[in-house]
Amino acid sequence: MQLAARPRHETGRMGSKARARDEEFTAYLHARQPSLLRTAYLLTGDRNQAEDVLQTSLAKLYLAWDKVRDRDSVDAYVRRIMVNENNSLWRRGWKKREFATDELPDREVRDAYDEGANDALWQVVQTLPAKARAVVVLRYYEQMSEAETADVLGISVGTVKSQCSRALSALRERVPADLNPRHREEDR
């Protein structure tokens, strides 16, 4: 399918319009990329895949920028695309490591953070199906309500509830009992 070349006299007007559009998108990119990368990392559990998912998602946002930027939340649109991209990774035959072995570039703060319990929790989260993982990331990292999570993912609230319930059940079953946060609370 050939696209007709734009007439020369239209090029100048389109050039300035396109520049303004790109500047607006670049401003969004600078402002929101770190936050979106964090979400992408939690979705994928792998730094390289997170960047790949983020790049593809932002590219799709760019292609739809004229339609999306008037919406209330561009971030919600990008999150939805990221979830979808992550869901599709397995179809491309990507090998996902069971555990996140990538080192984060900065140091983790050692405070009352319990390495034992939370490493076990992280490992369980990474074994969740991609869809379930997306639900818990939006709920427990993005701190979205069930209704907001359902809206972003385009699923029902009932599905959000059931996915969270299954994830919590998996934690209760697979994290060692002595690392149960309820026990640690009682010990304090």
Place this chain on the structure above:
Amino acid sequence: MNDERPTDTTDPWEAEMSREFDHRVRHLHEAPLTFDHVKGKAMTIRRNRRIAVAGGILAAAAVIVPVAVLAGDGLGRTDGRNDFATTTPSPSRATDTNAPTPSEPPAGTLGISYLEGTTWHRADGTTVELAQRYDGGTTLGDDLLAVGNDNGRLSVDVIEPDGTVVESFDTLSYPVANPDHTTVAYVAPGGDLTTRWEGGGAAMSSGLADGDTVAAVTGGPDCNEEVDGCRVFLNHGDGSAPEAADSHGVVDVVIPGAVRINDVSSDGPVAAQTSFSDTGSCSAVYDEAAGENVFETCDFSFVGFAPDGAHLSGTDAYRDGFGQGWVVILDATTGDEVARWEATDGAATDWVWEDDSHLLIQAYEQGEWRIHRLGVDGSTEQVLASSEGDDLTPVFTLLGGA
């Protein structure tokens, strides 16, 4: 609907998960992608999309899409339909260069497209003579997607309004269209859930089995997530719970406990069968957003929503083999019966909504095939009749659309 945020909960595991996520990424502040990185990727995606459309290749989509009920699927045609074909499809389906031109339109009799033998009657009143009989089909825009059933092997001919077969493809299920017939979905050989619309198409999901069928499509026409998006509702041949696939790549159970999805309204409610036994069945209209039934009944089984979603066609909760002795129109919000048609020495085999207020019913009565029109106001009229064929070979095929 729960609007509580996780910070409001007292469940220690929820709090622990929030804490763990925060700790995992709290020192990740990077922005590794430049504008050129993103724009370069965007241009690649755009080029790939154009190639797919121009080449007529269905591009694999990352998002999953919903389904629309195929006109004429009123009696579970997609799961065990009897083979009524009286002619076997010709081995060659090459474009017929001698395709006849459409005849002058007679006075219109039905407001939708339908087949009568080898004649395609379009909603605008024009007729097109086809090269062969077909076993079913639907319309996509101005085109006819005609389905042939050769001993269980399904194939589709895409036929333009001048009768030219422009494409043929195999399918594991009957194509189903969205309410305005701008998108269709079907299960392709190999198990891909495939959608198509004018100028494009996409594979929405994969891994489906022979026996899985499309129940309904909502949304469209372009099922790509960044355009229109759509949602395809699926019934599984192995009896597992019906699911919906949407443009975001999510495939999910639609109604916990449902046996089969009959139709989905353009407004959202889902008509589904919830149980069945040797003596009958129960059904419900389910509001997904609210997560609850609008109404339930064991008196009727459902077939399809009217285009505006205000009414729902149905019949007996106990389905007989050949056809149904009566057809009803129900109020889609209350389940109350508002109109009924009863056969005269025969049975109804198929029915399709003509518009918001009229249901077209095909029946075999007193030795002939008839089309009746039932209005939501209870009015009935016989519209067409034909003595061709026999009681196992419907003369008419109601398609819906243009």
